[in-house]
Amino acid sequence: MATGSAAKKSEPEPLVILEQFLPYRLNVLAGLTSSALAQIYADRFGLSIPAWRVIVTLGQYEARTARDMAPDGVMHKSTVSRAVSALEKRGLVVRRPNLDDRREEWLALTPDGRAIYEAVAPEALAVEERLLSVLTPQEQKTLAALIDKLTRQARVLAPQSAEEGDS
Amino acid sequence: MATGSAAKKSEPEPLVILEQFLPYRLNVLAGLTSSALAQIYADRFGLSIPAWRVIVTLGQYEARTARDMAPDGVMHKSTVSRAVSALEKRGLVVRRPNLDDRREEWLALTPDGRAIYEAVAPEALAVEERLLSVLTPQEQKTLAALIDKLTRQARVLAPQSAEEGDS
């Protein structure tokens, strides 16, 4: 008790300073970067965030099942399901049955889908680069390492994941 | 062209590696920390993310208008409006008209609201601390600086903000 000068009536001291609170700052930053990215994939290509992730994943892996799309529970399976349906309807993704396990289906980009991928990806990378341009290469490495550490720890503290956000 | 070995038929190389893509990783991390925090303010106190932010802000500043609640456009004004309504209905926040400008109203915590604030805040800080416990004090300072730099830059790249996430 009796810290410093003020022991007045009801002079409530702030316990949390939002601007310095790590989770808050992480969310602001993540939100801003998402916003910057959305200009590309949403405004210019009509892709939702989950759709963008599906496109990128298929561009990266050639063929995956819907479940593989959410390795660590970052996206909900219902979210993936709806994103894939939308992409299929637009002719950007095709499904082929997996004969070994007929519960799941293989997903792949169509030529149109790949075309979009090849149009969006470089621009997304450009945004990332512009973001990182304010950091030195050394700082970038440090940042990556810190994010890794924190993510591992956050995965321990969070329930069983499934968050949502964007990329 | 002719990079390395493969110039096969249609051997599409991945352009973006999601797991290394900064915006993605930031969103995963932010989502996980939100998830960890939500255990506290949502599950235990029935607060939504915006409600939590309103409570913290009022705990910090004593009295603010609804508009002050979203300084940099982090929350939408409609989001704030609904959060305040909900909190008022629960008797955690009161409004008092601002006679100088009757378009806006002053918001403040009720005793009940402050009680909740004083119960939640320490726990939220504890989560933050557990998160940061995997970093040395030096790393924590570095992290804060990097987040600052990136946030400033992201604010330049993003349209005029308004993202959403949580704290």
Added chain:
DNA sequence: CACAATTCGTTGCACCGGCAACGAGATTCT
């Protein structure tokens, strides 16, 4: 002073995403 232009906050609308229940298919145990 009157009239436009701006600002604060609310609300109807639509969309998005999580949850949980479900059906179809696979796996395991007896």
Added chain:
DNA sequence: AGAATCTCGTTGCCGGTGCAACGAATTGTG
């Protein structure tokens, strides 16, 4: 083989949130 259990993916439902239009109030301008 048959029954219970588990897994993949879809879908109805609901709460949350952004958007845009709006009413009320204030500010600026002729």
